[in-house]
Amino acid sequence: MGGLAGYGAYIPYYRLERSRIAGALGTGGGRGTRSVAGYDEDTTSLAVEAGRVALASLAGADGRGAVRQLFFATAVPAYADKTNATAIHAALRLPADALAVDMVGAVRSGVGALLTAAQSATPAMAVLADIRTGLPGSADERDSGDGAAAFIFAGAGSGLPVLAEITGQGCATAEFLDRWRSPGAAASRVWEERFGEQVYGPLAEVAVADALKQAGLTPGQVDHLIVAGLPARAAARIVRAAGVRPEAVTDNRTASIGNAGTAQPGILLADVLDRAGPGETILLVVLADGATALVLRTTAALASHRPQRPVAAQIAAGSTALEYATFLSWRGFLDREPPRRPDPDPVAAPPAQRRADWKFGLVASRCTRCGLRSLPPDRVCQNCHAVDEMAAVPLADVPATVATFTVDRLAYTPSPPMFMVVLDFDGGGRMRCQLADATEDEVRIGLRAEMTFRRLVTAAGVHNYFWKARPVRATG
């Protein structure tokens, strides 16, 4: 099997303090926080952010150009019928001749995408994303979380680095009602947890035994055990029964970010890779409509290819200022009065297709005569007026500085007010865009900013994906 060449996770900026739920509803809640995707994020945009972190971890190697396949997994795709992976493919600027497909609808798709990419003979990328909640006051609302993780596998002979080898794999599949949701329903339904606990136990035993046998290991030789899955009670039992050393049991981070369902195995694996030493063994068990086990062995290359944004740092950087009412409105459980403004213009297909490099990839132009950058790309240079002498210049990963800004309280936005900034990119180029993940007292002239892929708004059933700026925060 191929090795892991790069990885990265994305934990959205916002946290909901669980105590705020009880504060509003008088019941429920609990301790700790859960991660919350912004109102301008969906599973596709989360996937792009995780993918960017993973590609950046391949510093030096042309991972972007090497990727031949992209598998996108989520339980809540932004579109049905239309492939969501194509927007991710475009935003990550993957090769035009690479395959990009969805594996969506079920939580189990996450580990499915991971295994499919891992088994690919050519370099392949799996991106797992989820945005999860439940009805107000529910356990799902409290315990779940939002996030994404991306993994790039080297395939055979690609020349990409190998940070971890996959040494064993086991699977058990079973048809039973544990968790289900009708398409379009606001919340999942689950059977009694004790039922799932009883069904998952034997399935996990089979998968783990097969994987460890392939790897030639006993449970005691496992350095890091991750048990992921929305059935928390079953997962806890399997951790206890796994027979690994107590210090091998990893923190599943649910106290701080909750359980991101489809993406959880990826986030937890990235978290362990962030700190695992060379030559260590990781056992990943995923519970979802069966059990899947994966054994990885880290290499010496891991230490020099870790992403710039470790999971722990992203967790620490989160903001707990989010009000419960705001959370409810972001997830569609609380309809707020919109401004007395026209509905936003829907995206038109032909212009979006013509400008896909810019819209999704943030690829601007640079005049080959005078060097001036233009955002969006120009045909006529605004400095030297040369016509059609432009080269493409990708700016998504170039930092910028806020030249000026305003707070727009009248504009249509799903979460007023709108922060608008004029950004000057390092090395030249200016654009006006919205600022995400920021509060009024943070916005200032001179603020350092970086680009982030967002869903600006949805109009006429069309999601408008484009880039925003966000404050540069210490996440490394």
Add this chain to the structure above:
Amino acid sequence: MGSHGIRDQVAIVGMGCTAFGEHWGKSTDDLLVESATAAAASAGVGLAEIDAFWLGTMGSGVSGLTLSKPLRLPYKPVTRLENMCATGSESLRNACYAVASGAYDVAMAIGVEKLKDSGYSGLAGSNPPGAGDDGKGDTTAPANFSLLAPAYAAKYGVDPAEMKDVLTRIAWKNHQNGAKNPRAQFRKEVPKETIKNSPLVAGMLGIFDCSGVSDGSAAAIVVRAADAPRYTGKPLYVKALSLVAGPASGLSSPDYDFTTFPEVAASARDAYQQAGIRDPRAELALAEVHDCFTPTELVLMEDLGFAERGQGWKDVLSGCFDAGGDLPVNPDGGLKAFGHPIGASGLRMMFEAWLQLRGEAPAERALRTVADGRSLALTHNLGGGPGECVSFVSVVGTHRGA
């Protein structure tokens, strides 16, 4: 190559202007009929004697039929045009050129906007289908113009609280002027404290820093200068007409610092050259400028050469641009208090020049500068926003060949 202007070749010999406001009971047609018949009557002509029409409206209708139908014009040339908020001035500019060319003897420029049928706050534009990737349609006009205030304050070392006082003074002054004007949308003086503490709309701009959203129409009759005395004893001779569209590079070029409209400076230079004006602040009797938002008026004082760079805010605070000041700016209340029905605003500005220079403003609004013998007025109309806009400047005067 060269911009030569048509100084003193044409004259305005009649004008009409509706009251501006929330005209729930009046349609676009009603407003057009009202201003067109008033302008024609003012020139002493019937509509049938007008040879050609230029109708400016941003969104209240398309094609010449928007005017020819309500007026039942019999097979006349009617052009409908649009140049954002400079639309009304653009209709005047085109009518003037048509007469100067000799193509027509009598032309009408007319502007109209019916904003209050939309049900929205502010402007509701309609953009061509797009990719949603250029920031267009994201932010509102007050947000775009609000960028001027912090940039100006930072560049010239004005304390933010003092900057708020400067903006407040501009709104206060224009409301003072509008309060005396029966055609204005807002006819009440507003205390500075009310202006200053009004709910924020964007950046440091409150509701009272924004122009009035209103319905209205205004019209002018243009003839050759030589023919003007046949229509009125007091024609307004057109000294300069300048319109520029910028390269729209302010939002894409880091060189732009949001403390000026280069388009305004360019159109002012061109207009002053056409009119032979050297010191606008001393030569003009009044200026009607595009005060869509209070920081716009501040920056315009410098771009139009009424104040030195970085000094405009002091001149505002000292009352230089008050109705009784060195150079009265927006003595009719401006966009702020008179209201801003887009396509009509440029011609509404000209209407104030028409009243003031001809001594027809009521006594309580009459300007000392006119009594002192100044005979020139400037109108300035702007469309777009900081970084990308179109700008129009005209100069008119009561003396031909002066």
